[in-house]
Amino acid sequence: MSGRGWFEPSRPVRVEGGIRVRSRRGSIGERWWSRRFVDVLERVCDPGRLSRGRSYARSGQVLELEVGPGLVTARVQGSRRAPYRVEIGVEAYGEEEWRGLAGALAAQALYRAKLLAGEMPPEIEGVFEERGLPLFPGEGDLEMDCSCPDRGFPCKHLSAVLYVLAEAFDDDPFLVLAWRGMGRDTLLAALREEGGAAGGVSRPGPLDVADVPFAERMADFYQPGVSPARLRDRADGTDAPPDLLLRLLDPPPIKARHIPLLDLLRPAYRALAERETADGDD
Structure with a gap:
């Protein structure tokens, strides 16, 4: 059988309602964490298939995308009637490993505050590396499979999903962590708990105002019991x-x-x- 019989034609079936990446030209991924992921892909994957994958991602050929612990699943419409099934696996860290990671992140007030505010501090990558648990997959760390007949690595359907995934990371940095095994709500709850246990969440205590009988305060009753400077300091910290x-x-x-x-x-x-x-x- 000729090689042509094993591969689909280059023109895919057009679909409506697919997931289109926002980037219409150039690179995909705007935030530092999504760019780190794309840099890994473009370093280890075939450039030609990645280019065709970008075209698929921009034309909305990816029909759906689901991110779970250790596994991304998707469906991609190619040139055949039935969409292809795509799976991209990565090591998901276990409960004990995440307990250590959450403790290390909570110990740094700045990292904890940014994560609680929905941001991904660049230093978080170093926290993972110090514990021997990479945040982003390296060469050979991804297990990828597509139901299409193309045996290239990766095929254009996988490439399209990888780029759609990178832009999903742009919109929600917690997807990076969820892929590694820790969902947003669980991580934030752990950070609050760890931060509170470590005394990292500081709240101002009650104002120390002397309780003086009214009869003794007739002359200065309307004077503040606390200096304006102390009140201003408290307001600035909260x-x-x-x-x-x-x-x-x-x-x-x-x-x-x-x-x-x-x-x-x-x-x-x-x-x-x-x-x-x-x-x-x-």
Whole structure:
């Protein structure tokens, strides 16, 4: 049988409602963590198939994407009628390993604060490396499989899913950690618990105001019992994060482009707060 019979034609079946990456040209991935992932792919994978995979990702050939502990599953529409099944596996760390990681992250107040605010500090990669647990997969760490007949590594369907995954990491950095075995809610709960146990979450205590009988305060009753300087210091140390309301309320069960609405609102709230601060400085 000729080699042509084993491979699909280059023109895929067009689909509606697929997952399209936002990047229309150039590189895919905007944040440092998604770029680290893409850099790994482009270093170890066939450039030609990655290029065709980018075209698939931009035209919406990836129909669905699911990220779970140690496994990404997807369906990709190629040139045949039935979509191909794609699986991308990576080592998911166990409970004991994550307990150590959560403790190490919680011990650093800055890392903990950024993660609780929905951000991924660049230093987090070093925390993983110090414990011998890489955050991002290296060469040979990914187990990839596609139901298509192309035996290239990776095929264009796998490449498309890898790029869609990278942009999903852009939108939600916690997907990187969920792929390694720890979901967002579980990790944040562990950080709060570990931080509280370590005394890392500091809250101001009650004001020390003397309780003096009213009869003895007739002359200075309307004077503050605490100096304005102390009140100002307390106010400066207890600024509420701009997305505090989003943390307190139950998230609505709504998604846009397969992304929870809460993950889209959180950076918007932070951007509004930064703009307000900038306007105040002017």
